[in-house]
Amino acid sequence: MQYSTFHRNALASALALALFPPFAALAQAQDAQQPPPAEQAGAPAETGPDENARTLDTVTVTGSRIKRAEIEGPAPVTIITGEQIRKEGFTTIYEALSSLTEVTGTVQNDYDWGQSSVNASPLNLRNLGPGRSLLLINGHRVADYPLPYTGKSNFANYNNIPTGIVERIEVLASGASAIYGSDAVAGVVNVILKKDIEGDTLRARYGTTTEGGRSVREASWSGGRHGEDWSVAYTLQYFDRKPLWSHERPFMDEESDSPRRNWGYGGVQQGVATNTPQVGIRLYDVASDQRIRPPAGACDQFGGDFYEHNRILYNDFNGAQTDTGWQCANRSVFQYWTLRNGSKDLSAYVYGTKQFGDVEAWATVGYWDSTGKSNTFMPDWDSPNYIDAGSGREMSLLRYFVPSEIGGIDRALTKSKETNWDFNAGLRGTVFNDRFDWDLMAGRAEYELREHFPTIHEERAAEFFLGPSLGIDPATGLDIRAPDYDRLWNPVSRGGYDSVRAVGDKQARTWLTQASFVLSGDLFEGWAGPIGFAGVVEAARQGYELRPDPNTLGTDPVYGTPFGNIETGGGDRNRYAVGVEFKVPLLETLTLSAAGRYDRYDAVADDAKNTYNLGLEWRPFPSLLLRSSYATSFRAPDMHFVYADASESVSDQTDYYACLSDPNRQTSNCPGGTGEPYHIDNPVITRQGTQDLLYETGDSLTYGFVWDAFDGFSVSADYWRIDIENAIDDVGPDDVLLDEALCRLPGSERPLDKPERAPPSQALCDLQTGRVTRDDNGMVTRVEVGPINRAQQSVSGVDVASRYQLSTAAWGTFDFALNWTKQLTYKVAQFPGDPFENSRDRDRQMRYRGRASASWNIDKWTTVLFVDWIAGRRSDRYGGCTALPNGFRPDVATDCTDLREDPDTGARSITYGQQSELVDYYNQDQIYWNTSVGYQATEALRLNLYVNNIFDDHYQDKWCGGFAYCVANPVGREVAAEVVYRFD
Incomplete structure (x- = not known):
């Protein structure tokens, strides 16, 4: 297919002048005989005698299995190349993907309390959650990360893809289940690895931060060889990034x-x-x-x-x-926490082909070995109550250890040792006189994790600090001890610490065995062009297993644990799928795309799921594409939602039933804190998976245009909307207890401090009331929580992208790219009937984000300037009241006025009648500038210099709560130098 180059018209010139005024003027000064600009990454070079036409080979683009000549299709696809990733300053694939404007949602931080994934980085496309986008490597699924995200659901790890093996990444940020099956609700990220490399390249890079800490060392060797009927490509990469400690950033310790x-x-x-x-x-x-x-x-x-x-x-x-x-x-609570985790990785990748007549055999194997390092606590021991033999008093003690006692700060680290390997092989060829392409593949992937965390051995610590038990006190049932308090108040030797130290050992594994057959080509010649077809048959078996250290289980563990709720579980299930796809030219300028797919999973309450999508492409002029797509999607319940074993923890709760049924209660809320009337002291909270879950379902709509306005300049704009029904999430103990009260007391008013929502349905009442266990006195002793299909979500927004390239004889080549996304709506209803309103601002979601780059190539020099910005996110305390000068923060319900009176004496608070302000504050826009400069010293040697976050910005929410993660970027400015040497 050919693309004609457009003559500049009045509108095109106006756009050029508006967007790039100095360069538009320079462009107009150039003669029309200047050579055409280079193609976008991934597009073939210009051929043929007509300098105003380009012939494109057919390629497969993410979102379709039908090969096509057009780069753009009915749904927008963002492409970022491996070389672009480096030039924009990113050292990992996750960093680069996180800068895409389609990533409008946040994920768990490195330094979050209770972080569940030391060495993993999930992606949150369209703000629908990490598990609702699908990661593909060369078009094939990968094994899940072995540990569940926030202890609940499975997700893909974007941190274990080495940059050295990436050719390009294609991102489709809309529903694609009709093509790829489950999980492709918010979109698909397809990482295309290098397959065609000639010669060898060595890279070595070192970087650090200008404020200290977080040094990075990286080295890679990639290359390839070709024969008459064979080829091989290979990459070996080493990556070592040190953790960033909080004490290295004194403003966060x-x-x-x-x-x-x-x-x-x-x-x-x-x-x-x-x-x-x-x-x-x-x-x-x-x-x-x-x-x-x-x-x-x-x-x-x-x-x-x-x-x-x-x-x-x-x-x-x-x-x-x-x-x-x-x-x-x-003195500094967080000084030994890691603000950014460390990681030491070794990866290898090989791709090879061998031709056997008309059939090509291929195989690829990837291996990743990594050790992640993290810390959000220091070793400590909190003793049980005991009777002091000397004084006869009931006592307890708490003892933290410091680095000088334990043998250095590194011995406080939690270390996650991970191994991930992926092997795929197949055959491909053509049939029916090269009319159809076929591809048969089978593969196996395994991801193993072993996490070691330092802790204190309960029995040995008791012996060390309290001495041996001298018997049991008959009045209290407590151990009688004769403690050596000198050990408590004085520093402990390294040997003393080692005598009480233990190391927890948590293990987890996931695996995936899969096979597929794809047939694609043109069925026949239609009235307006060939009818494209693709068919796919897939089968897979996936599984997981969580094996925590047995010493950390039970109500009286041998080891103290940092977080207390231990996840266990395991199981496997089969998946089968068949799908078809058509591309039908309706007119010379109008093309219809349609796809349908049938997926069936084991261990789901639904039997199977059918999905479909439709797309239209209309090209009224060769330079203008009007496009639209509609797709249905689904997500099978995560393995851990289905197979999680029962686990127990304890936490204080509020008894809403006692509150709402109390005729003498004197408040519109239900105070449940310690010492308050409706307090439940440490009931058992139990959680487990269930096979009674339905599929999550969704649909997505996109429409927009792509305009190749004139030589070197294109612009696109697309509206998108994604809806989800029956979203799976946990129901927490507070929700269970509140629903129990509302179900047992129909018509009761909700406490004022609880968000408005519809009364629970009968089905929800049947579930929630059965999850609360009370003793003979009516006291709550147990609350069961866990996943259910409950939520409805919807997000919508607009994507805009433009590219401009200008080639000059004297000044070299200039390239500009701009991507911008505005999130228009964010809606969530936790239960059926709840208000379903746009809560983008109330929930502190980002309004828009953008990324832009400008590159200049002249002679042996290449310079790139990149900017990433996030804007429109409201303060962490938005919607609340600011504090009065003495620190008390009034309630919004009282118009931010302190109206407290003692219910017993009638005495007024010391700040009675004083009024503070309502927080209606937007955070400062987060804008980060990166730059890189490259110099081709010789034909073989290249030198690169990188500076990230040029202006050393951190961005802190001035109203944020009292924890250090209110700082957006603790790293600050990073600098790095790289040497690249290429040889045949």
Whole structure:
């Protein structure tokens, strides 16, 4: 097919002048005989005698299995090349993909509390969640990451794809289940690996940050060879990125680094961020509710990590102070947390082909070995209550360890050792006189993980700090101990620490065996052109297994665990699918695409799922494409949603049934904190998977245009919308208890502090009331939680993209690219009947983001300037009230006015009648500039220099809560140098 080059018209010139005024003027000064601009990445070079025409080979583009000559199709596809990834300053595939404007959702941070994936990086396309986009490698599925995201659902890891093996990445950010099956709800990311390499290339790169920490070392060797009937391509890559520690960023190493206007009442009084600084060493007298003061100078012995702190509780109602004693408190609570995890990776990749007559055999094998490093806690031991043999008092103690005691900060790291290998092989050829292409493949992928985390052995720690048990106190049933308090108050030797240290060992594995057969080609010549066809048959078996350290299980573990809720589970299931796709030219300028697919999964309450999509392409002029697509999609329940074993934890809850049925309650809410009337003290919370889940279903709509306005300039704009029904998510204990109350007391009003939603349905009532267990006195003892089909979601927005290339005789070649996405709506209804309104601003979603690049090539020099920006996200505290000067934060329901009165005495609060402001604040736009400069020193040698985040911006929410992750980018400016040497 040929593309004609358009003569500039008035509208094209106006666009050029508006978007790139200086370069438009320069372009007009050039004579029309200038050579045409280079093609976009992935497009073939210009051929033929007509300099105003280009002939394109047929290629397969993500979103269709039918080969086509046109780069653009009925749904927009974003392409980013491997070379572009490097020039824009990215060292990993995940970093590059995260900069795409289609990625409008956030994911769990490296330094989140309770982080469940030390060495994994999920992607959140269209803000629909990490599990709702499909990752493909060379068009084939990959094994899931072995650990569930946030302990609940499976996802693909974008962190284990080495940059050295990537030819290009194609991203389709709309539903594509009719082509690829489950998970392709928000889109598909297809990573195309290098297959055709001639010669060898060595790369070596070193980088660091200008503020210190997080150095990066990278080396790779890639190459290829060809014979008359064979070829081979190979890549070996080493990558080592050190963790970034919080103490290397002093503005993020303690709670007091949060803005003072966010501090609570007690924090304002004490000059600290919170009322209760994190404990370092504490000896507690249970009977008197007092902390025993440390010996003089004890806290100062730990290298400045601890300080002596008088823990005073401040009543923000009447200003009363309660002295609870003294302790050694942490000076910088987060200083030994990692703000960015470290990773050391070794990867290898080989792709080979061999021709046997008209049939080509191919095989590819990839191997990735990695160790991730993370830390969000320091080793500590919190003793059970005991009877002090000397004083006869009931006591407890808490002891944190510091790096000088444990043998260095590296011994506090959680290390995730991961191995991922993927092997695929197949045959391909043509049939019926080369009319149809066929491809038969089979493959196996396995992903294994072994996570080691330092912890404290409960029994050995008790012996070390408390001494052996001297018997059982008959009054309390507690152990009688004769503690050696010198061990508590003085630094412990390395040997002493090792005597109580233990290392947890968590193991997990996923696997995938798959096979497929694809047939594609032209069925026959239609009235307006050939009728394209593709058919696919697929079969697969996937499985997973979570094997936590058995010592961390049970209600009285041998090892203390950092987070307490241990995920276990395992199972496998089969998947079968068949699909067809057609491309039908209706007119010379109008093409219809249609696809349908049947998928069946084991262990799903639904039997199977049918999906389809339709697309239209209309080219009223050779340079203008008007396009639209509609697709249905689905997602099978995640393996961990189905096969998770029962696990237990405990946490305080609120008894809403007791609250709503209490005729004497004096508040419109249900106070359930410690000491309050509707408090439930540590009921058992149990969670497990279920095979009663239905498929998530969805649909997506896109429409827009692509305009090749004139030589070197194109622009596209597309509207998109994605809807999901029956979305699977956990129901938490608070929801279960509230629904139980509303179901048992029909017509009751919801507490004012609970969001409005429809009354629970009868089906939901049957489920929720059965999940609450009460004893003979009506007290809640157990709450069952877990996944159900409950939510409805919808997102919509607009994508705009443009490219411009200008070639000059004297000044070289200029390339410009701009991508911009605006999220128009974000809607979520947690349960059927809930309000389904646009909550984009209320839920602090980003409004828009963009990426742009400008590159200049002249002689031996290449320069690239790249900018990534996110804007329109409201403050973390948006919709709440700012704090009064004493730290108290009124409620929105009182118009941000303090109207508190003591229900017993009628006394008013010390700030009664004072009013603060409503937070209606947008965060500062996050704009990061990268640049790279390359110099071709010789034909074989190239030197590159990279600077990321040129202006060393961090961006902190001035209203954000009291935790360090309110900072958007703790890394700051990064610099790197690279040497590239190519030889035959």
